[in-house]
Structure formats: C-alpha cells, structure tokens
Amino acid sequence: MQNRECKMDKKTLEKYRKKLMKAREELIKKIIADYDSSKASEREIAQDIGDQALDTYSKEFLYSLSDSDRKQLLMINEALNRIKECNYGFCMRCGKKIASKRLDVIPWAEYCIDCQEKLEEGE
Numbered sequence: 001m002q003n004r005e006c007k008m009d010k011k012t013l014e015k016y017r018k019k020l021m022k023a024r025e026e027l028i029k030k031i032i033a034d035y036d037s038s039k040a041s042e043r044e045i046a047q048d049i050g051d052q053a054l055d056t057y058s059k060e061f062l063y064s065l066s067d068s069d070r071k072q073l074l075m076i077n078e079a080l081n082r083i084k085e086c087n088y089g090f091c092m093r094c095g096k097k098i099a100s101k102r103l104d105v106i107p108w109a110e111y112c113i114d115c116q117e118k119l120e121e122g123e
C-alpha cells in the first residue's frame with residue numbers, strides 16, 4: 001500500500017482528518033450521553049467505538065444507536081477510510097473533486113453537490 005500517491009495533498013487531508021476525528025468524538029460523547037446506562041458502562045461504549053475499523057463494531061452496539069447516529073458514525077468512518085486509502089474528497093458517483101467549501105461543512109460528504117441533488121431527487 002505504500003508509495004500510493006494521494007489525490008489530495010497531505011496537509012489538506014490532515015485538516016479533514018482532524019475535522020472528522022473531532023466530529024466522531026463529539027458524536028460519541030452525544031451517544032454516550034443518550035445511551036441507556038443500564039445496558040453498558042461508558043467505558044464499554046468508548047471501547048466499542050474506539051479507533052476501530054467499521055466492520056469490527058459489534059452489531060449490538062450498532063443496533064443500540066439511533067438510525068441517524070449510526071448513519072453519521074458510519075459515514076465518518078468511511079470518510080476516514082477514504083483518507084487512509086488516498087481517495088478522499090472525490091465524488092463516489094462521478095469521480096469529480098468535491099468542492100472544498102462542501103467538505104468544510106460536511107467533511108464526510110460522499111458525493112459532489114450535483115450528484116447529491118440527483119440522488120435526493122431519486123434519479
């Protein structure tokens with residue numbers, strides 16, 4: 001996997017990586033605050049979320065989340081994976097660069113604005 005050239009420069013990637021990590025941290029805090037404490041301790045949840053790859057989350061944990069929290073957590077993780085794989089910042093539908101203005105607001109965006117609109121229209 002080494003020597004693979006990233007499409008986006010390292011500095012920019014690092015900026016978005018930090019944004020994503022922060023967004024994930026905040027989401028986790030919110031999840032912990034909402035979580036039914038009779039089911040698991042905070043530490044267990046934090047361990048469950050940790051810095052793990054998406055597919056290693058326990059199903060129980062994922063099912064315990066609300067749909068929107070789960071969706072966002074998965075999107076953040078996928079964006080972090082794309083940073084690792086050096087294809088972050090490009091639309092997953094058309095392959096074009098996603099505008100940095102859009103990534104600044106939604107760092108986990110998967111599609112460019114055009115594709116997002118088309119997808120929302122159900123095209």
Ligand SMILES: [Zn+2]
Pocket residue numbers: 091092093094095096111112113114115116
């Ligand atoms: Zn697109």
